Amino acid sequence: MNYVRNAWYVAAWSHEIEQGRPFAITILDEPLVIYRGESGRLAALEDRCVHRMAPLSLGRCEGDRLRCMYHGLLFSPEGRVVEIPGQDQVPPNARVRAYRVAERHSWVWIWMGEAERADEALIPPAVGLDDPDYILGHGHLDYEAEARLINDNLLDFSHLSFVHANSFGAGPEFAETQARMTPLERGMRYERWIENTLGSSSRKSDEPMDNYMTYDFLIPGVLLMTGGIYPPGTAKGCDYGVPDGKPLGGVTFTSQAVTPLTAKTARYFFSWGPHRDHGDEAMRDALMQLAGVAFAEDKVMIEAQQKVIDRTPDPRVMPTAHDKGVTMFNRLVERLARAEAEGNRDAA
Ligand code: FES
Ligand SMILES: [Fe+2]
Incomplete structure (x- = not known):
């Protein structure tokens, strides 16, 4: 697909991402899970568990983390596996891709390109539903x-x-x-x-x-x-x-x-x-x-x-x-x- 990746894409209305309820969406052919942790923090991860590729969007939020509900691997908001039930060591490369995510103007925006290049100044100046000047x-x-x-x-x-x-x-x-x-x-x-x-x-x-x-x-x-x-x-x-x-x-x-x-x-x-x-x-x-x-x-x-x-x-x-x-x-x-x-x- 011929689209710019280093850009902020609207993934959802802010209110669609409820605390503790993982939200699945595919953008640019990449399946994503977005969730709002207990602290209110948003995270966006590749929607594919490193263990056996179950969708993390069927998982369970625990604090600011997300647990795959197939065999229980626990992921940090940065996509790192932090716990494997019944196994002491977590391999250092056990991780899924994490996307930069921002909440602005009542929308949840995802940066689909390289995370290091994500620049919040590039989020288009939309008018949010809470804007005092407009009734939207x-x-x-x-x-x-x-x-x-x-x-x-x-x-x-x-x-x-x-x-x-x-x-x-x-x-x-x-x-x-x-x-x-x-x-x-x-x-x-x-x-x-x-x-x-x-x-x-x-x-x-x-x-x-x-x-x-x-x-x-x-x-x-x-x-x-x-x-x-x-x-x-x-x-x-x-x-x-x-x-x-x-x-x-x-x-x-x-x-x-x-x-x-x-x-x-x-x-x-x-x-x-x-x-x-x-x-x-x-x-x-x-x-x-x-x-x-x-x-x-x-x-x-x-x-x-x-x-x-x-x-x-x-x-x-x-x-x-x-x-x-x-x-x-x-x-x-x-x-x-x-x-x-x-x-x-x-x-x-
Ligand atoms: S597929 Fe996720 S824990 Fe097994
Ligand atoms: Fe039209």
């Missing part, structure tokens, strides 16, 4: 499709005019005109103004307004989007860039993360809701309902697309003008993945 709902969705296809979808919003014409009520603007795309060090930025609009299903106004939306799409596949409505003329006044003034309303925030599970499956995590000054719990619920419909529309299209790709002997794409963001991001992934592969070769 959340969810996740499993895909029978490769993560890359979901990333591609999130990098080309021209599909809004077609896939989401009814749900989001997106007009033809998304397909008929280009958004502004700027490369970032670990991703790309999308900015779009829609002038003199009454808005869409998620952001309505009574009089024509200028509607601004912007998102960053960051390695490994994290979308962070916000926007709002502004007085008419704002878009032109700032030359279709970042508005200086405060928005009149309609400010929401959505954090979304695409995690490759196996080569052909992925998990899509999302939260969405209004800024506290521009909405309430009822609005959050309305947005989540809308998201439920819209994300199901994406899933139908992308899973069907995956099937066609799978039965095509030599699948090739024909990029259009709207693929700028897709191309920009995929080139970045290729560049980083290649640098990792070369780094590993040099180190070998």
